[in-house]
Amino acid sequence: MDIKTVENNIVKDKYYVLDHPSGLTIYVYPKEGYQSTYAIIGTKYGSVNTRFKVDDGEEITVPDGIAHYLEHKLFESEDGDAFTRYAKTGANANAYTSFEKTCYLFSCTENFEESLEILLDFVQSPYFTAETVAKEQGIIGQEIKMYDDSPSWRVMFNTLQGMYHKHPVRIDIAGTVESIAEITAEKLYDCYNSFYNLHNMVLCVAGNATVEQVLSVADRMLKPNKKQKIENFFEDEPYEVAKEYVEQKFPVTIPLFNLGFKENIGDKAATSEQLAYTDILLTIFASTSSKLYNKLMDEGLINESFGYEYAEGPHYAAVLFGGESRNPKKVTEIIKEAIREFKKNGIDEKDFELAKRSVYGNAISGFNSNENIANILIDMHFNDRELFGYVDAIANAKVEDIEKRLTEILDPDNCTLSVVLGEEE
Amino acid sequence: MPLHPTSFEKLDQTLTGRLRKFINNLKEVFILEKLKRVQIAEGVYFNTIFDNRFKTSRIAVTMLVGLDKDKVAANAIVPNILTRSCKAYPTYFEFSQKLDMLYGTSITGINSKMGDFQALTLYAVGIDDKYSLDGESVNKEMAEIICDVLFDPNVENGEFKDEDFKQEQRQLIEAIDAQFNNKRAYSMKRFLEVMFKDEKYGINKYGTKEQVLALTSKDAYNAYLEIIKTAKVEIMCLGSNDNDDVCKLFTEKFSSIERDFAEGENVVVPKATEVKEQTDKLDVEQSKLILGFRTDCAEPSDTVSEMKLANAVLGGTAHSKLFNNVREKLSLCYYCNSAYDSNKGLLYIESGVQKENIEKAKAAILNEIEEMKKGNITDEEMSDTKLSLCNRYMTSVDSPSGTQAWYLSQMLKGKPISPQEQAELINAVTKEQVVAAANKLTLDTVYVLTKNESEEEN
Numbered sequence: 001m002d003i004k005t006v007e008n009n010i011v012k013d014k015y016y017v018l019d020h021p022s023g024l025t026i027y028v029y030p031k032e033g034y035q036s037t038y039a040i041i042g043t044k045y046g047s048v049n050t051r052f053k054v055d056d057g058e059e060i061t062v063p064d065g066i067a068h069y070l071e072h073k074l075f076e077s078e079d080g081d082a083f084t085r086y087a088k089t090g091a092n093a094n095a096y097t098s099f100e101k102t103c104y105l106f107s108c109t110e111n112f113e114e115s116l117e118i119l120l121d122f123v124q125s126p127y128f129t130a131e132t133v134a135k136e137q138g139i140i141g142q143e144i145k146m147y148d149d150s151p152s153w154r155v156m157f158n159t160l161q162g163m164y165h166k167h168p169v170r171i172d173i174a175g176t177v178e179s180i181a182e183i184t185a186e187k188l189y190d191c192y193n194s195f196y197n198l199h200n201m202v203l204c205v206a207g208n209a210t211v212e213q214v215l216s217v218a219d220r221m222l223k224p225n226k227k228q229k230i231e232n233f234f235e236d237e238p239y240e241v242a243k244e245y246v247e248q249k250f251p252v253t254i255p256l257f258n259l260g261f262k263e264n265i266g267d268k269a270a271t272s273e274q275l276a277y278t279d280i281l282l283t284i285f286a287s288t289s290s291k292l293y294n295k296l297m298d299e300g301l302i303n304e305s306f307g308y309e310y311a312e313g314p315h316y317a318a319v320l321f322g323g324e325s326r327n328p329k330k331v332t333e334i335i336k337e338a339i340r341e342f343k344k345n346g347i348d349e350k351d352f353e354l355a356k357r358s359v360y361g362n363a364i365s366g367f368n369s370n371e372n373i374a375n376i377l378i379d380m381h382f383n384d385r386e387l388f389g390y391v392d393a394i395a396n397a398k399v400e401d402i403e404k405r406l407t408e409i410l411d412p413d414n415c416t417l418s419v420v421l422g423e424e425e
Numbered sequence: 426m427p428l429h430p431t432s433f434e435k436l437d438q439t440l441t442g443r444l445r446k447f448i449n450n451l452k453e454v455f456i457l458e459k460l461k462r463v464q465i466a467e468g469v470y471f472n473t474i475f476d477n478r479f480k481t482s483r484i485a486v487t488m489l490v491g492l493d494k495d496k497v498a499a500n501a502i503v504p505n506i507l508t509r510s511c512k513a514y515p516t517y518f519e520f521s522q523k524l525d526m527l528y529g530t531s532i533t534g535i536n537s538k539m540g541d542f543q544a545l546t547l548y549a550v551g552i553d554d555k556y557s558l559d560g561e562s563v564n565k566e567m568a569e570i571i572c573d574v575l576f577d578p579n580v581e582n583g584e585f586k587d588e589d590f591k592q593e594q595r596q597l598i599e600a601i602d603a604q605f606n607n608k609r610a611y612s613m614k615r616f617l618e619v620m621f622k623d624e625k626y627g628i629n630k631y632g633t634k635e636q637v638l639a640l641t642s643k644d645a646y647n648a649y650l651e652i653i654k655t656a657k658v659e660i661m662c663l664g665s666n667d668n669d670d671v672c673k674l675f676t677e678k679f680s681s682i683e684r685d686f687a688e689g690e691n692v693v694v695p696k697a698t699e700v701k702e703q704t705d706k707l708d709v710e711q712s713k714l715i716l717g718f719r720t721d722c723a724e725p726s727d728t729v730s731e732m733k734l735a736n737a738v739l740g741g742t743a744h745s746k747l748f749n750n751v752r753e754k755l756s757l758c759y760y761c762n763s764a765y766d767s768n769k770g771l772l773y774i775e776s777g778v779q780k781e782n783i784e785k786a787k788a789a790i791l792n793e794i795e796e797m798k799k800g801n802i803t804d805e806e807m808s809d810t811k812l813s814l815c816n817r818y819m820t821s822v823d824s825p826s827g828t829q830a831w832y833l834s835q836m837l838k839g840k841p842i843s844p845q846e847q848a849e850l851i852n853a854v855t856k857e858q859v860v861a862a863a864n865k866l867t868l869d870t871v872y873v874l875t876k877n878e879s880e881e882e883n
Contacts, residue, residue: 011480012555033478034478086743087813088812092817092820094743108816109816139759142759142778142779146759151606251707252605253603254602254603254606256606283525289524303595303600304596305603324603358528358529361528364556365481368479
């Protein structure tokens with residue numbers, strides 16, 4: 001088996017990549033002096049993968065929210081749920097579903113191999129019956145309701161619904177009470193057999209663990225899978241946003257907003273360089289030391305909750321700004337105007353240098369956390385990026401790189417403002 | 426009904442063998458022993474934790490003053506004003522640029538409650554010197570900046586600069602308004618107000634909106650002067666540096682301050698006298714139910730570890746009684762867990778339920794507590810929960826913030842212990858002691874946040 005070592009002089013760390021004969025790719029990132037270990041296994045399958053085809057089979061369409069439902073159900077096997085099994089090893093376990101992946105994880109300080117065994121066992125042992133499927137409707141229904149009550153969650157989904165006409169990123173990860181009612185054991189097996197193939201999965205371990213430990217469990221537990229071709233289908237998405245403004249009334253005392261600028265990303269995932277340049281660019285444009293941020297603050301339009309992020313995944317990418325504001329429309333006007341100025345004037349060398357140092361420091365800090373390392377490794381793997389490539393790209397970035405990136409994103413005429421505001425406003 | 430003590434000892438040998446092995450291993454590998462603590466002024470302590478595992482270093486200054494409803498708002502604004510500028514970098518813009526230059530070092534001000542104290546914390550985080558691209562010492566500059574911020578604020582004519590004050594006053598008002606936006610946090614805030622309505626702990630950490638509106642820059646500056654003079658101060662440095670220079674710097678700075686320090690008091694009410702019930706109505710999809718108990722058990726009592734374990738058995742893990750029975754088996758709540766605040770001797774159970782299930786959930790939760798009181802705790806529950814808690818303690822110190830939080834809380838309770846010592850204490854707790862702990866619980870408050878009737882009719 002091929003074991004590759006990836007080292008980096010800037011981060012002063014290294015990790016190992018293993019192509020396991022079962023089909024699973026395994027990453028091991030040892031952290032010297034750490035007592036805990038974080039392990040996560042993920043499949044490249046999230047809420048957006050609702051139309052797909054395996055090899056020469058027929059195209060299948062499944063109900064919204066099924067990836068998340070599957071995550072809940074896989075946690076259970078015939079002999080009890082995974083939490084009960086982890087209780088015997090002391091590991092702290094969890095799972096999550098995002099737009100593009102589903103992950104199962106644990107952290108522990110002792111009994112690492114036993115915990116890893118549990119993880120690899122239950123993700124390979126689906127057990128769905130009509131009865132167990134029905135039981136989950138109540139709990140997931142409650143979870144959906146809880147998100148319905150979260151203004152910050154609603155304001156984000158309203159933004160996505162405003163930006164996208166067709167792309168399934170506009171649909172809630174957990175689906176709706178109606179859509180999950182259509183989920184059956186058979187449909188869960190369809191999804192499981194399509195996406196929970198080890199060739200479509202990755203295991204990342206960070207912290208107090210060695211390659212030998214991980215391999216000994218993997219060799220014992222992993223059942224070889226036949227490689228299969230998965231095709232995901234997405235409808236063509238127009239470049240223009242669907243709606244420029246979305247509003248929802250909510251019991252809130254101060255309005256929340258999200259402002260999303262849609263990017264024309266095509267079907268390729270962003271590269272490490274694109275991510276690094278985007279982060280530097282957004283730091284220049286909107287961080288606490290930017291002219292924009294200080295102007296919005298001085299005018300009393302934003303507060304410390306203001307933030308920004310680059311959200312990207314299969315066939316979608318956008319820059320999002322958000323926070324609390326008494327006047328989100330005014331904030332939008334100012335941001336759009338600042339983008340026009342920014343694009344006209346180009347990037348100041350000193351601003352670039354400061355932003356680069358700041359983004360570099362944040363990236364380095366990220367390597368403190370096993371959890372962070374393992375989760376980023378998963379993202380990087382599913383998008384054909386290398387972990388340290390991001391840090392290298394920051395350290396080697398030039399003003400011209402950022403200027404070029406600026407021409408690709410932040411179109412001031414292609415954005416959606418979403419606002420959640422109180423009943424009386 | 427408690428079981429015979431001898432049966433515990435026997436179980437202890439068999440079922441907790443795994444835990445023993447766990448604890449024994451820890452002693453060999455645990456490296457966080459290099460904690461140095463010195464008093465540098467009256468009520469001011471400088472702590473250094475040497476730890477070279479991390480990519481960052483941290484300096485945190487925590488100032489504790491008694492919670493006082495007339496001072497809480499003025500105190501609350503101080504960390505925010507201090508961390509936005511200083512004499513050396515007089516505008517927010519210049520200050521932020523300086524921090525960017527230092528590889529995105531952050532300086533943050535936090536206002537929180539710890540027992541009956543208002544904790545005002547300033548902390549700085551920056552990359553460890555070995556990662557700086559040009560070979561400069563980030564740690565040294567970071568220490569200077571946090572001292573600038575604390576001792577040389579941007580002051581004009583005996584008050585904070587007006588624009589700094591105005592800016593932070595507006596943001597504090599917005600923070601108070603935003604407490605209403607997140608319904609889980611809001612229900613928690615309301616619950617604490619109800620349960621502790623006649624106690625200092627019931628004071629909102631920001632004060633009221635009216636109090637913040639009435640503040641002047643002069644009030645805020647006077648609050649700052651009083652804090653720096655009277656607060657108990659814990660300075661904590663964490664990283665690969667020895668921090669002797671930083672200690673010297675803080676010692677010099679504090680030597681110019683005329684300290685007037687007295688240990689504050691944290692009052693704990695041991696038992697509930699009557700059950701307080703409060704129902705608030707709002708347009709929410711999911712109702713919140715919070716039950717508050719007095720435990721007759723708070724720091725620095727030796728029985729705190731027993732209550733910690735009792736809480737974890739009840740609702741502190743993903744295999745707890747509340748999780749398994751109320752959430753999973755009865756499918757009554759999306760979340761249902763308990764937490765124990767050892768400073769206040771408070772145990773509360775928080776859950777998210779559908780409106781029609783509120784009473785059922787409440788009965789099911791109370792039933793789990795009754796079962797514990799009767800001694801219905803399996804040996805498995807005991808050993809699984811111990812293992813889970815120990816895992817949590819040990820994991821927490823694998824991050825700089827977790828390490829700092831651990832040792833800060835240890836300093837405040839007066840009897841500092843390491844995570845593995847805490848693990849040993851937990852491991853030594855018997856089932857009998859957990860049952861005794863459960864029997865100390867008295868229900869004090871039932872808080873419900875639920876849907877408006879009129880909304881349902883619509």
